[in-house]
Amino acid sequence: MKIAIVCYPTFGGSGVVATELGIALAEQGHEIHFITYKQPVRLQLLHSNVHYHEVTVPSYPLFHYQPYELALSSKLVNMAKLHEIELVHVHYAIPHAYAGYMAKQMLAEEDIFIPMVTTLHGTDITLVGNHPFYKPAVTFSINNSDAVTSVSQSLKDDTLRLFNIKKKIHVVPNFIDTKKLDNSFSDCERDLIASVDEKIITHISNIRKVKRVDDVIEIFDRIQKKMPAKLVIVGDGPEKKSLELLCKNKGITEKVLFVGNSHEVDKILCFSDMFILPSEHESFGLVALEAMACGVPVISSNAGGLPEVNIQGESGFLSDVGNVDEMSENAIKILQDPEMLLKFKKKAKSISKRFETKAIVPMYEEIYKNALNALSVKKNNP
Numbered sequence: 349m350k351i352a353i354v355c356y357p358t359f360g361g362s363g364v365v366a367t368e369l370g371i372a373l374a375e376q377g378h379e380i381h382f383i384t385y386k387q388p389v390r391l392q393l394l395h396s397n398v399h400y401h402e403v404t405v406p407s408y409p410l411f412h413y414q415p416y417e418l419a420l421s422s423k424l425v426n427m428a429k430l431h432e433i434e435l436v437h438v439h440y441a442i443p444h445a446y447a448g449y450m451a452k453q454m455l456a457e458e459d460i461f462i463p464m465v466t467t468l469h470g471t472d473i474t475l476v477g478n479h480p481f482y483k484p485a486v487t488f489s490i491n492n493s494d495a496v497t498s499v500s501q502s503l504k505d506d507t508l509r510l511f512n513i514k515k516k517i518h519v520v521p522n523f524i525d526t527k528k529l530d531n532s533f534s535d536c537e538r539d540l541i542a543s544v545d546e547k548i549i550t551h552i553s554n555i556r557k558v559k560r561v562d563d564v565i566e567i568f569d570r571i572q573k574k575m576p577a578k579l580v581i582v583g584d585g586p587e588k589k590s591l592e593l594l595c596k597n598k599g600i601t602e603k604v605l606f607v608g609n610s611h612e613v614d615k616i617l618c619f620s621d622m623f624i625l626p627s628e629h630e631s632f633g634l635v636a637l638e639a640m641a642c643g644v645p646v647i648s649s650n651a652g653g654l655p656e657v658n659i660q661g662e663s664g665f666l667s668d669v670g671n672v673d674e675m676s677e678n679a680i681k682i683l684q685d686p687e688m689l690l691k692f693k694k695k696a697k698s699i700s701k702r703f704e705t706k707a708i709v710p711m712y713e714e715i716y717k718n719a720l721n722a723l724s725v726k727k728n729n730p
Contacts, residue, residue, distance in 0.1 A: 349378045349379070349434050349435060349716060349720075350378070350379045350381070350431060350432055350433050350434045350435075351370075351373060351378055351379070351380055351381065351433070351434065351435050351436075351437060351716070352381045352382075352383050352424065352427060352428065352433045352435070352436045352437070353366055353369070353370045353380060353381070353382050353383070353437050353438075353439070354382075354383050354384060354420070354424070354436065354437070354438040354439065354444045354447070354448060355367065355382070355384055355388065355438075355439040355440065355444070356384065356439070356440060357382075357384045357385065357386040357387060357388040357389060357391075358388075358389065360554060361469065361470075361522065361631075361632065361634040361635070362439050362440050362467075362469035362470070363388055363389065363390070363439070364389075364390050364634060365439070365469075365499070365522050365523070365634065366388070366437075366439040366467075367382070367388040367389075367390040367391050368390060368523070368524070368525065368705070369437075369523075369709065369712060370382060370391070370398065371390075371391070371395065371398065372525075372705050372709045373709065373712075373713075374395050374397035374398045375395070375397075376709070376713070377397070378397060379397050379399075379431075380397055380398050380399065381399045381400075381401060381427060381431055381433060382398070382399065382400045382401065383401045383403060383420070383423055383424060383427055384400075384402070384403060385402065385403045385404075385405070385416070386402070387400055387402075388400075389611070399431075401423065401427050403416070403419050403420050403423045404419065405419045406419075416443065417443040417446060417447045417450070418447075420443070420444070420447040420451075421447040421448070421450040421451040421454065422451075424436065424447065424448065424451035425451050425454045425455055428451065428455055428460065428462060429455075429458075429460065433462060434462065434720065435462060435463050435464075435465065435716055435719065435720060436448050436451070436452075436462055436463070436464045436465070437464075437465045437467065437712075437716075438464060438465070438466050438467070439467045439469060440467075440468075440469055441466060441468055441473060441486045441489055441490060442482060442485075442486060444466075445464070445466045445486075445489035445490060445493060446485055446486075446488075446489045448464045448466070448489075448493075449464065449488075449489055449492050449493075452464055461723055461727060462723075463494035463495070463719040463720060463722070463723045464493050464494050464495075465493065465494065465495045465496075465497065465712075465715060465716065465719060466489065466490060466493040466495070466496050466497070467496075467497045467498070467499070467520070468490075468496065468497070468498040468499070468503055468504075468507055468517075468631075469499055469503075469631060469632075470499070470503060470629065470630070470631030470632070470652070471558075471629070471631075473486070473503065473506060473507050473510065473511075473631075483511070486511065487511045487512055487513070490507075490511065490513055490515060491513060491514050491515055493515060494719045494722065494723065495515075495518065495715050495718065495719045496513075496515045496516070496517045496518065497517065497518045497519070497520045497712075497715065498517050498518075498519055498520075498631075499519075499520065499521055499522050499631055499632040499653065500519065500521060500631055500632045500652065500653030500656050501519050501653070501656060502631065502652045502653040502655075502656065503631040503632070503652065503653060504517045504519050506652075518711075518715060520708060520711045520712060520715070521632065521656070521657075521703055521708060522632045522634045522637065522703065522708075523703045523704065523705050523707070523708035523709070524634075524637055524638055524641050524700065524703060524704070524705065525704070525705045526641045526700060526701055526704055526705075528614065537615075537619070538618075538619035541578055541580060541605065541619060542576075542577075542578040542619075543576070545576050546576040546577055546578050547571070547575060547576065547577040547578075547621045547622070547683050548577070548578050548579075548580060548619055548620050548621050548622075549568050549571060549577060549578070549579045549580070549620070549621065549622050549623075549624060549679075550579075550580045550581075550582065550616060550617060550620040550622070550623050550624070550639070550644070551564045551579070551580070551581050551582070551623070551624050551625065552581075552582040552583055552613060552616075552623075552635040552638075552639075553582075553583050553585070553625075553627075553635065554583050554584070554585045555581070555583050555584060555585030555586065555587045555588050555591070556585050556586060556587060557586075557587060557628075558627060558628045558629050559585075559587075559625075559626075559627050559628075560626045560627060560628055560649075560669070560670070561581065561587055561591055562587075562590075562591060562594060563626040563670065563672050563675070564579070564581070564624045564626060565579070565591060565594055565595060565598070565600075565604070566672050566676075567624055567626070567647070567672055567675050567676045567679060568600070568603075568604070568624070569598050569600055570672075570676040570680070571676065571679055571680055571683065572600060572603055574680050574684070575680075575683060575684065577603065577683075578603055578604075578605065579600075579603060579604045579605065580605045580607060580616060580620070581604065581605065581606050581607070582607050582608075582609070582610050582613060582616060583608070583609060584608050584609050588606060591606075592606065613635075613638065614638075614642065617638065617639055617642035617644055618642060620639065620642070620644045621644070621683060621689065622644060622645055622646075622647060622679055622682065622683060623635075623636060623639035623640075623644045623645070623646045623647070623664075624646075624647050624648070624675070624679070625646060625647075625648040625649070625654070625658075626647075626648065626649045626667075626669070626670075626672075626675060627648070627649055627651050627652075627654070627669075628649070628651060628669050629651055629652055630648075630649070630651045630652045630653060630654050631652050631653050632652070632653040632654075632656070632657065633648065633652075633653060633654045633657045633658065636648055636654065636657050636658050637657050637700055637703055639696070640657075640658070640663050640664075640696035640697065640699060640700040641697060641700035641701075642697070643693040643694065643696055643697040644693065644696060645663060645664040645682055645689070645692035645693060645695075645696050646658045646663055646664035646665075646696065647664055647665055647667075647675050647678055647679045647682075648664065648665075648666055648667075649666065649667060649668065649669045649670075649671075649675075650666040650667065650668060650669070651669055654666065657703075659695075659699055662692075662695045662696075662699060663692065663695055663696040663699045663700075664678075664682075664692060664696065665678035665682075
């Protein structure tokens with residue numbers, strides 16, 4: 349199949365999964381065309397079946413906000429015709445599903461019919477999409493997709509609760525290639541971060557309020573009072589400055605490392621002893637899954653799809669959002685007991701294999717085939 353993938357090219361989970369999906373599909377022999385405003389961070393153009401097309405938005409003084417949706421839909425039309433695209437897979441309802449629908453309509457005017465698959469990832473539904481300004485457009489875009497998927501049962505339930513959806517929503521969980529996260533480094537360079545007797549706690553996010561990184565710091569503060577420890581915070585975002593000030597006020601600045609966005613997440617997780625994700629909203633929790641694949645137990649909230657990934661008492665522990673006391677107690681309980689820590693590490697790695705690429709990607713291929721077959725039937729029976 350010739351498939352166009354539209355996604356955000358960022359470090360966020362939706363962009364990462366979309367990119368990894370495209371790469372996996374390319375390895376299966378499909379021709380993949382990424383269409384977005386910047387090369388995705390996880391994309392290395394070293395495969396004959398992978399192509400990248402940049403969406404550029406001309407700047408006109410007339411527009412206070414430059415019309416990205418218009419540029420994207422036009423680019424989709426041009427690339428679909430040039431490369432004979434058979435199917436479009438858009439990740440994130442806003443603005444990609446809407447732009448994809450407009451592209452479909454423009455192509456139909458030229459008797460070119462292409463099905464669109466829309467994958468819902470989280471904040472496009474639960475936060476942004478549910479805003480009164482966007483809700484009608486999001487509802488329309490989802491209902492006019494040829495197939496719809498969500499990354500967790502929790503997100504599917506939220507979508508059906510918040511919107512008047514008439515389309516069937518297929519749950520296709522996020523996935524990882526565990527072979528890329530098997531801690532095969534001959535030297536994790538752990539000593540660059542911490543001494544031998546220190547535990548390393550890790551958090552990865554885009555450092556927004558919804559991630560509750562202040563809770564991460566509070567939990568770590570309690571951990572480091574019980575044992576030698578270091579905290580590594582990976583990512584960047586609007587809350588970073590206030591968090592640095594919080595660390596200063598607590599007197600733990602020297603024990604907390606803000607490393608910014610990183611292409612070496614697997615190496616950082618390689619030397620981590622525990623991963624903390626106390627998010628207020630989390631449609632799936634891809635970073636938690638990546639940590640588990642590296643054999644790192646997870647202390648998380650029970651928000652959204654996290655209970656579908658982090659299994660209570662096996663790969664880690666779940667607590668109500670904001671319950672820092674319980675999260676701290678559970679973290680300390682695991683870290684203080686070497687035997688228990690080893691048990692959780694092994695179980696976390698084992699559970700992560702349920703989300704292996706080879707188990708999930710065929711689910712998308714089946715959805716593609718069904719969408720194409722349905723379109724064929726519709727064309728033959730107008």
